[in-house]
Amino acid sequence: MHRFDVTPAGTRIMRHLLIYDMIEAVHRSGSIRKAAEDTNITASALNRRIQAFEEEFGSEIFERLPRGMRLNPAGELLLHHIRLQRQDLIRVHSQVADLSGVRRGHVKIACSQALLPYFLPREISKYRAEFPDVTFSVNVRDRIQAEQDLVTFESDLALVFEPAHMVNFEVLHAVHQPVMAVMSAAHPLADRKSLRLRECLEYDLVLPARQFGVRVLLDQAAARLGGKLEPALETDSFDMVRHFAAYGYGIGFQIPVGLNALARPDMSFVPIAARDVAGGELYLGHLKGRTLPVAALKFANQVMTALSRAQT
Amino acid sequence: MHRFDVTPAGTRIMRHLLIYDMIEAVHRSGSIRKAAEDTNITASALNRRIQAFEEEFGSEIFERLPRGMRLNPAGELLLHHIRLQRQDLIRVHSQVADLSGVRRGHVKIACSQALLPYFLPREISKYRAEFPDVTFSVNVRDRIQAEQDLVTFESDLALVFEPAHMVNFEVLHAVHQPVMAVMSAAHPLADRKSLRLRECLEYDLVLPARQFGVRVLLDQAAARLGGKLEPALETDSFDMVRHFAAYGYGIGFQIPVGLNALARPDMSFVPIAARDVAGGELYLGHLKGRTLPVAALKFANQVMTALSRAQT
C-alpha cells in the first residue's frame, strides 16, 4: 500500500507531526469523518488518534457537538502553537538549505494593492534573478486582514499603508508616503509642483473605498477643511483609480510607491501639500516574535533598501 | 474514569515528540549506545529512529565520528528548534491550566548573586503564597552565562546587573542601582549620608571578583581617579563581601537590591556619590522573541512592581 505518497513540491511530511495535520484537518472540516477523507485515513483511526492526543496533552482540545467537532479554548491555543511550530520548522529547513549554498524556499507576502503594479513585481523579479529557486505568494489584504494573515502564519511578511492595529506587528521598516494627485498629462494642473487639496475639488474625484489608508487621510483632511469629499467614482481597485484619472479630467489619489512616472508618460503625479494631507507611513513588518526563514528575511532586506532608495 | 491523569512531576510525555528527546539524548551523551540507556530503548532501535528522522528531515543532523555522534550545523539549528518548540508547548500547557483557574507551572530564573539573600526569596515566597502550585528554579549566573541560559531555554527569566552582551535579551524592566558602601554599624563612616570614593580608600576594601558588574564600575571609577583598587580581600561571594565588612573595619560594596537595612541593624549602607560611581542598571528580561509561560510572565510582573517600588 502507498498511503502517504510522494510529497508534492516542498511539502515535507514529518511523520511524527502528522497528528498536527490531523488536528488541523478536523478543525478545518469541522468533523472527524470529513477530515478523515482529507487525511487518507479512516474516521475511526482518526478519532482514536485525536483521543490519544488529548489524553497525552492532558485536556480535551475539541468540543464534541452533535454536528461535529469544534476547537475549545485549549485547542485554539494549541492550534497557534502548531502553526508556529510548523513555520519554525520550515525556517530551520530553509536555513539548512542555505548551509549548502542553495537558497530555496517560499516567501508569502500580504500587501496593499498599491504595491502590486510596479513595486512588488520589480522587487520579486530582482530577487528571483539572483535566487531562481525561491518562489513567492502575494495576497492582497487590507490593513486588518494583513495582520490576521501574519497571526495565522498565512503570510511571512506584510507591506501595508498605515496599519490600523499593530499589536502583533513588528515593524522592520517604515517609509513616509505623501499623498499624490494622479491625473492625465493633459490636465490643467498636470505641470504643478504641488497642489492644495482645495484646488483638486474643482474636478471630478476618483477615490479608493473607505477601508483604504489614502482615503482615510483624505477624508480627515476634508473634514478639517469643513467639507466632505464627494467622489465621482469610488472603487476598491487602485487600477481603476489610475485608469479613470488617465482617461479624462478627473483626479485620483495614490501613494508614490504605487506610481511610476517612467511607465506612464501620459500621466502626471503631483504631491498634495503636506499642510493639507500629511501623508502616512508604509510599513514592512512581520509577526512579532517570529524568526523568519532565510529567503523571507533576505527579501525583506532587499525591500528595505529599495524603499529607502525610493524615498531619497 | 480517570482519563486525564497528570504525569508525575510535571514531565509530560508526548509520544510524538519522543524523537526530539532521543536526538537530545544522543547530543548529550555523544553516542547512540549511551543515549540508548537513558532512553530505555535498544541502540539499534534508537539508531534506526535517528536515521529515519534524518531521511524525513532531508539531511543528516549528526556527524558520524569513530568515537560517536556529534551534531553538525544543521543539527545545531534543529536542536534550537526543538528546544523552542518544547518550551512553547510548556507555555501552551501553562495557559491551558490557567483556563481552568489553576495556576501551575515552573519558573526558571537566572540571576546575579545580589538577588539571592533578600530580593528573590521574598518575591518567590510572596508569589507562592498566592499560587502554591508554582515551583521555581534559581540559577546563579554571571552576565554572559545568564544570556546563554536564556538561549538554551535553561531559564525563562534573567535578572542581572549591567549585562555585557544583550543581543538575545529582551528587557522587560530596568531599574537604576547606585553602588553602596557596606560596613559595620560601628564604622567611622557609618553615619554618613553619602561617601566619596576617595574616602573609602582609607580603609580595607573587600571587592567582588572582576567579572561582576559592581567591580567593573568601581575599577572604572578608580581609573578616573588615576588609581587602581587594591582590595584586602577579593571574592566571588557577595555573602563574603558583606560578612567581612560586618566583621571589622573594612568596606565592601554592593547594590541596594542585595541589601536589607532592617535585617542587619549591625551594618550600615551608604551610597557612593554618583559623580564618583554612577551606578548601573539592574535588568529583568527574557529571550528575545519568546512567549513566556503564564507563571513566568505573572512572576515577572510582580518583580517589576517590586523593583519599581524599591526604587522610589
Place this chain on the structure above:
DNA sequence: CAAAGCGATGCATTTTTTGCAGCACTCTGC
C-alpha cells in the same frame, strides 16, 4: 418517525517498531 449525520468502540488485520545477535570499522594501549 425515519433518515442522515455525528463520534465512539470491539475485534481482526496490517503496519511499524523493537530487541537480539552479529557485522565492519577505528581508535587505544601494551
Place this chain on the structure above:
DNA sequence: GCAGAGTGCTGCAAAAAATGCATCGCTTTG
C-alpha cells in the same frame, strides 16, 4: 602490530501499535 573496547549499522523474528471494518448510541432534520 595486535588484541580489546569502543563506535554505528543491519537482517530477521517477535512485539507493539495503528488501522479498517462493521456497528452502536446519539442528535438533528425533514
